[in-house]
Amino acid sequence: MAGERSDILLRRRFPAVTMIGRRTMFRTIIVLAAVLAANATAASAQTASTNDVAEFYRGKTVRLVIGYGAGGGYDLYARLLARFIGEHIPGKPTVIAQNMPGAGSRSAGNWLYKVAPKDGTILAVLGQATPADQALGQPGIQFDVRNFNWIGNMVAVNNIMITWHESGVRTIDDAKKRPLAIGATGASSPSVLYPTVANNLFGTQFKIVSGYPGGGDIMIALERREVDGRGSDSWASLKANNPDWIRDKKVNILFQVGPKREADLPGPPLLTELAQNDEQKQVLEVISGDAAVGRPILTAPDVPAERVRALRKAFDDTMRDPAFLEAAKKARMYFNPIGGDELQQIVGRIVSPSPQVIERVKEVIRPTNLQVRPGAKKGGAPKE
Numbered sequence: 001m002a003g004e005r006s007d008i009l010l011r012r013r014f015p016a017v018t019m020i021g022r023r024t025m026f027r028t029i030i031v032l033a034a035v036l037a038a039n040a041t042a043a044s045a046q047t048a049s050t051n052d053v054a055e056f057y058r059g060k061t062v063r064l065v066i067g068y069g070a071g072g073g074y075d076l077y078a079r080l081l082a083r084f085i086g087e088h089i090p091g092k093p094t095v096i097a098q099n100m101p102g103a104g105s106r107s108a109g110n111w112l113y114k115v116a117p118k119d120g121t122i123l124a125v126l127g128q129a130t131p132a133d134q135a136l137g138q139p140g141i142q143f144d145v146r147n148f149n150w151i152g153n154m155v156a157v158n159n160i161m162i163t164w165h166e167s168g169v170r171t172i173d174d175a176k177k178r179p180l181a182i183g184a185t186g187a188s189s190p191s192v193l194y195p196t197v198a199n200n201l202f203g204t205q206f207k208i209v210s211g212y213p214g215g216g217d218i219m220i221a222l223e224r225r226e227v228d229g230r231g232s233d234s235w236a237s238l239k240a241n242n243p244d245w246i247r248d249k250k251v252n253i254l255f256q257v258g259p260k261r262e263a264d265l266p267g268p269p270l271l272t273e274l275a276q277n278d279e280q281k282q283v284l285e286v287i288s289g290d291a292a293v294g295r296p297i298l299t300a301p302d303v304p305a306e307r308v309r310a311l312r313k314a315f316d317d318t319m320r321d322p323a324f325l326e327a328a329k330k331a332r333m334y335f336n337p338i339g340g341d342e343l344q345q346i347v348g349r350i351v352s353p354s355p356q357v358i359e360r361v362k363e364v365i366r367p368t369n370l371q372v373r374p375g376a377k378k379g380g381a382p383k384e
Contacts, residue, residue: 050090053310056120057091064097064297065112065124067105075099077154077295078125080333081315084324088314093121105130106140113143118300120307123151128293131350135286135358145347147301149308152315153294153338157236158258160268161194162251163229164222170252172274175204183218183227183373184210190290191218191231193365194257194271197287200364201280206231211373216241222251229254235262236334259292259338259346282357283364289350296343312340 064082068074079097086095100108105127116122127133131145161182163169169180175198184191187210195206209227212218218230219242235256238246245251253268261270271288275281297315299308318324319337328335338346353361 049306050310053306054090056307057089057093060091060093060121062086062089062093062095062121062123064095065108065116065122066097066099067101067108067124067126068099069101070099074105074125074127074295076331077333078297080324080327080331081154081297081318083327084321085314085318088317088321090310090314095123103140104133106133110140110142112148112298112300116300118302120299120303120311123297123299123311125295125297128290128296130296131293131347132286132289135289135351135353136361137358145351148298148347149301149303149311149340150343150347151297151299151308151311151340152319153292153296153343154319154335156258156292156294156336156338157234157334158256158262158265159190159194159232159291160235160238160256160265161198161229161231161254162233162238163254164225165250165252166225167228167252169228169254172198172202172204172254175206175254176202177205179205179207180229181227182206182208182229182231183212183221184208184231185212185214185218186210187367187370189232190257191215192367192370193232193287195231196367196370197271197284197364199368200366201283202274206369208367208370209373210370232257235265236336257288257291259288279357279360282353283361286350286353286357286361287365289346292338292346293343293350294338308340315340 064078066075066078075097082095082097086093089095100111102108105125108124109126109130112122112124112126116124134141134143134145163175163180167180168178169175182191182195184195186192189210192208192210195204195208198204199206206229208231212221215230215233215237218227221227222230238251242250253265255271255274256262256265256268257271261268272281272284275284299311315337316339319335325335
């Protein structure tokens with residue numbers, strides 16, 4: 001009966017349309033009505049979810065726990081974020097920063113995993129090496145990074161390995177043909193790690209000279225030709241501190257380490273792109289993970305999904321907030337963010353390789369051809 005009434009109405013409204021055409025129009029109207037109803041229902045559900053999140057956070061205090069002491073890079077980035085992110089979380093909670101140093105941020109990670117409320121009122125900043133440390137079975141870890149909810153990375157900056165323009169080595173293939181002295185800081189620093197991995201995986205002939213107090217000292221040694229290259233610098237630092245070297249082509253960039261090539265550095269390959277097989281690629285993804293994780297923000301496991309989504313959106317919105325960007329500019333702080341969904345996937349890839357791959361990672365990061373610079377002081381933390 002309903003179909004007959006609809007057909008009568010359509011005949012009256014569109015008398016020139018055939019019966020088949022009228023029935024087709026009727027079916028189209030029904031489909032459109034169903035789609036509109038579904039969209040309205042989804043929008044209503046999303047609005048309700050947002051309202052629920054806002055109601056939860058309204059009047060609350062969110063703590064941003066920093067796994068390092070006051071005054072360092074992690075602390076500075078976290079405290080700047082804490083000033084602005086509350087305005088973008090539904091309900092506009094108060095956000096306060098709190099330091100919880102210890103064991104290279106593992107103390108804060110263990111607390112977040114085992115003790116912290118699992119309701120979205122705790123955010124944390126952990127070390128960029130946290131996923132790789134878990135993958136390599138480092139001691140003291142009482143969490144699984146895959147179960148954390150990763151909210152975003154404030155700054156993803158690729159590291160690079162460079163050689164002086166007069167060294168005769170412009171590419172990794174060149175470095176397989178002749179020995180090259182590479183300046184580095186401490187034995188566990190990226191400036192030792194990257195040339196070590198290149199030696200062990202690709203057959204390069206880097207002679208690693210460690211013990212320089214800091215990256216600036218290596219740059220001076222490069223100009224003096226005490227060494228032929230530097231094991232690691234960040235692309236952002238090279239641009240800021242030695243722009244003339246880039247302009248005048250004083251250095252060659254052998255490779256960059258990170259999740260993707262820098263937009264303004266399209267030529268040099270990623271370390272992962274130098275892999276010759278799938279196992280090497282997995283090994284290099286673990287080694288490259290630190291640069292991708294950067295200055296990460298995360299929250300506890302088992303936080304309700306709608307609050308995780310709200311926190312990730314708040315992070316993204318903060319990274320675009322003109323007031324935040326102006327404050328970062330005044331503080332001369334560089335931001336190049338990665339969103340939470342992408343960061344969650346990156347973290348999962350770092351810790352997912354097979355035990356065989358992890359054993360291979362442990363093999364290739366074992367230093368070879370390493371010597372300590374004469375006169376280098378023992379102890380102390382080098383400044384990369």
